[in-house]
Amino acid sequence: xxxxxxxxxxxxxxxxxxxxxxxxxxxxxxxxxxxxxxxxxxxxxxxxxxxxxxxxxxxxxxxxxxxxxxxxxxxxxxxxxxxxxxxxxxxxxxxxxxxxxxxxxxxxxxxxxxxxxxxxxxxxxxxxxxxxxxxxxxxxxxxxxxxxxxxxxxxxxxxxxxxxxxxxxxxxxxxxxxxxxxxxxxxxxxxxxxxxxxxxxxxxxxxxxxxxxxxxxxxxxxxxxxxxxxxxxxxxxxxxxxxxxxxxxxxxxxxxxxxxxxxxxxxxxxxxxxxx
Amino acid sequence: xxxxxxxxxxxxxxxxxxxxxxxxxxxxxxxxxxxxxxxxxxxxxxxxxxxxxxxxxxxxxxxxxxxxxxxxxxxxxxxxxxxxxxxxxxxxxxxxxxxxxxxxxxxxxxxxxxxxxxxxxxxxxxxxxxxxxxxxxxxxxxxxxxxxxxxxxxxxxxxxxxxxxxxxxxxxxxxxxxxxxxxxxxxxxxxxxxxxxxxxxxxxxxxxxxxxxxxxxxxxxxxxxxxxxxxxxxxxxxxxxxxxxxxxxxxxxxxxxxxxxxxxxxxxxxxxxxxxx
Ligand SMILES: Nc1ncnc2c1ncn2[C@@H]1O[C@H](COP(=O)(O)OP(=O)(O)OP(=O)(O)O)[C@@H](O)[C@H]1O
Ligand SMILES: [Mg+2]
Numbered sequence: 001x002x003x004x005x006x007x008x009x010x011x012x013x014x015x016x017x018x019x020x021x022x023x024x025x026x027x028x029x030x031x032x033x034x035x036x037x038x039x040x041x042x043x044x045x046x047x048x049x050x051x052x053x054x055x056x057x058x059x060x061x062x063x064x065x066x067x068x069x070x071x072x073x074x075x076x077x078x079x080x081x082x083x084x085x086x087x088x089x090x091x092x093x094x095x096x097x098x099x100x101x102x103x104x105x106x107x108x109x110x111x112x113x114x115x116x117x118x119x120x121x122x123x124x125x126x127x128x129x130x131x132x133x134x135x136x137x138x139x140x141x142x143x144x145x146x147x148x149x150x151x152x153x154x155x156x157x158x159x160x161x162x163x164x165x166x167x168x169x170x171x172x173x174x175x176x177x178x179x180x181x182x183x184x185x186x187x188x189x190x191x192x193x194x195x196x197x198x199x200x201x202x203x204x205x206x207x208x209x210x211x212x213x214x215x216x217x218x219x220x221x222x223x224x225x226x227x228x229x230x231x232x233x234x235x236x237x238x239x240x241x242x243x244x245x246x247x248x249x250x251x252x253x254x255x256x257x258x259x260x261x262x263x264x265x266x267x268x269x270x271x272x273x274x275x276x
Numbered sequence: 277x278x279x280x281x282x283x284x285x286x287x288x289x290x291x292x293x294x295x296x297x298x299x300x301x302x303x304x305x306x307x308x309x310x311x312x313x314x315x316x317x318x319x320x321x322x323x324x325x326x327x328x329x330x331x332x333x334x335x336x337x338x339x340x341x342x343x344x345x346x347x348x349x350x351x352x353x354x355x356x357x358x359x360x361x362x363x364x365x366x367x368x369x370x371x372x373x374x375x376x377x378x379x380x381x382x383x384x385x386x387x388x389x390x391x392x393x394x395x396x397x398x399x400x401x402x403x404x405x406x407x408x409x410x411x412x413x414x415x416x417x418x419x420x421x422x423x424x425x426x427x428x429x430x431x432x433x434x435x436x437x438x439x440x441x442x443x444x445x446x447x448x449x450x451x452x453x454x455x456x457x458x459x460x461x462x463x464x465x466x467x468x469x470x471x472x473x474x475x476x477x478x479x480x481x482x483x484x485x486x487x488x489x490x491x492x493x494x495x496x497x498x499x500x501x502x503x504x505x506x507x508x509x510x511x512x513x514x515x516x517x518x519x520x521x522x523x524x525x526x527x528x529x530x531x532x533x534x535x536x537x538x539x540x541x542x543x544x545x546x547x548x549x550x551x552x553x
Contacts, residue, residue: 167378170347173364174371175393175444185392189383266383266424 062236079221086145098157123148141213149202156198160191200256295321299353315505328491331501370441374452380425387421411443431462502545
């Protein structure tokens with residue numbers, strides 16, 4: 001939070017000021033270093049109880065201990081696998097249904113209220129149902145992940161299909177493109193930026209639900225390890241695992257953005273020429 | 277493709293009918309508001325003709341073109357193309373849209389844009405490559421093949437849209453105010469380009485414009501539309517020499533006469549005058 005704020009605001013205030021502002025990434029690092037210092041010093045100075053917030057160096061050494069166990073790597077793998085499978089299912093379902101529903105006006109009108117009803121249901125409200133169906137199996141968590149990520153993707157794809165330029169659509173029609181060609185050459189590229197956004201949002205939500213599922217349902221993964229560490233009083237280890245989860249989130253976001261840039265070289269937001 | 281000798285200025289009465297528009301009417305139905313864009317249009321265009329449609333802004337020219345292209349259902353009347361009633365986009369037709377920038381696909385290169393309709397028409401690869409190359413050469417963009425449309429100027433984008441239409445080898449080429457947004461010099465060049473392509477390919481061209489000079493310079497015939505609700509005011513035959521030149525043709529006394537005539541028609545229409553029917 002603090003990082004984003006310090007990094008964002010001064011970067012934009014170009015010109016007018018006498019001294020040149022630091023580059024954004026440098027400010028980001030300074031913010032991060034500040035956070036680490038606070039977390040290190042506050043417990044040592046006795047400002048907070050070490051039982052609740054151990055110094056940062058303790059977390060790091062706990063992390064090193066974790067990294068030496070096979071269980072940690074196994075859990076990490078379980079989490080990543082659950083996340084990836086869930087997100088993939090949500091992406092495929094969201095994109096296919098989004099193009100279908102968005103492409104057929106009648107279907108869209110019919111589905112609108114259904115979507116508006118189902119979408120706001122928080123995924124965690126489905127936990128009892130998931131447990132009823134699959135017990136503490138990884139499929140329980142998968143259900144949550146898919147449900148949560150699916151709506152993110154679907155809604156974005158629907159926006160994307162809606163955004164197809166009417167002139168581009170008419171061009172495709174005037175050259176008698178078959179429906180599938182229209183999807184491939186006009187609808188798909190237009191909706192792609194939205195799909196990417198859907199992917200990014202879906203990836204974040206999927207990770208949240210994956211960890212939530214593991215924490216509450218107890219399906220295998222880092223979330224369960226966090227719960228185990230907490231109940232056994234290994235507070236530093238618990239924080240270490242939380243940091244790992246946070247890092248996964250950062251890496252996922254970075255990858256999603258890089259994929260976006262590659263796929264959208266032609267797009268006005270990416271191509272970086274002066275807008276007309 | 278027609279078998280008529282290329283460049284022969286086909287006389288309407290001596291050749292076959294390409295396009296027949298009969299009592300076309302189009303009313304846009306909106307929520308609580310309906311706009312009668314086109315009231316009653318009837319005209320025919322012979323195979324191989326170059327006809328300009330001129331009318332004030334908002335006269336329903338784009339509406340007419342979209343009905344002819346089968347992109348819009350008419351409220352009444354019919355459009356018959358090569359003997360068949362138009363109910364959807366017919367084969368062998370290409371449209372150059374008024375909003376040419378939005379009609380090109382920004383995610384494709386110039387070359388891919390021009391090639392795509394040919395792929396969809398299942399033209400064999402070698403033939404396709406030849407058509408794309410020739411079309412881009414004809415519009416002077418052979419060097420821009422690998423560029424994306426948004427890397428080109430407005431005039432260049434318009435030429436890509438024309439190349440795409442030309443490579444498609446249509447029987448009927450519909451152009452909707454294609455030069456409205458380019459500068460005078462580019463516009464003159466593009467006008468000559470259209471004339472030369474028309475002569476070379478023997479294609480029937482329906483060229484919509486709101487520019488009186490342009491319509492007289494380009495067309496063999498000019499169909500003058502009233503403002504909305506639209507009817508045909510008059511069909512003016514342009515009896516200028518077939519070889520047109522920006523300087524020479526435009527300074528002919530006959531050019532000035534025709535231009536003045538079309539201008540008068542449109543002025544009268546604004547004053548509420550309608551042709552006796
Ligand atoms: N989709 C639409 N819905 C409702 N009314 C429309 C629609 N498209 C056009 N019109 C109306 O129909 C009339 C004719 O519009 P049209 O676009 O055909 O004119 P135009 O002759 O092409 O004008 P311009 O020279 O400015 O391009 C206008 O009054 C316009 O407001
Ligand atoms: Mg128009």
